[in-house]
Amino acid sequence: SEEVLAGGDVNLTCNHPTLTSSDYVHWYKMQYGKGPLFLISGFRKTETNKQYVMVFEEDRKSSVLVLRNVRPEQSAEYLCASSDTMLQVKSQLVQNVI
Numbered sequence: 652s653e654e655v656l657a658g659g660d661v662n663l664t665c666n667h668p669t670l671t672s673s674d675y676v677h678w679y680k681m682q683y684g685k686g687p688l689f690l691i692s693g694f695r696k697t698e699t700n701k702q703y704v705m706v707f708e709e710d711r712k713s714s715v716l717v718l719r720n721v722r723p724e725q726s727a728e729y730l731c732a733s734s735d736t737m738l739q740v741k742s743q744l745v746q747n748v749i
Contacts, residue, residue, distance in 0.1 A: 675733070
């Protein structure tokens with residue numbers, strides 16, 4: 652579990668050392684009392700959408716989900732999964748600045 656103050660940036664790393672050349676990596680947010688919410692997926696290099704950035708290491712053995720300017724409502728468990736169903740859970744807690 653990682654903690655960060657609201658307004659900060661967070662990098663969540665997903666290790667996937669056995670990723671094949673055709674596998675994608677997918678990130679989800681687990682919301683309490685709800686199912687997983689799809690955020691972004693990628694194949695290599697950098698993928699972006701309106702809210703998220705996903706950056707692959709050159710060897711594709713890991714990738715990073717970048718959360719920018721985080722807010723308390725983004726506190727959740729974040730899941731990364733590869734196309735071959737490897738799964739990792741990353742917890743993120745955002746605290747308000749007092």
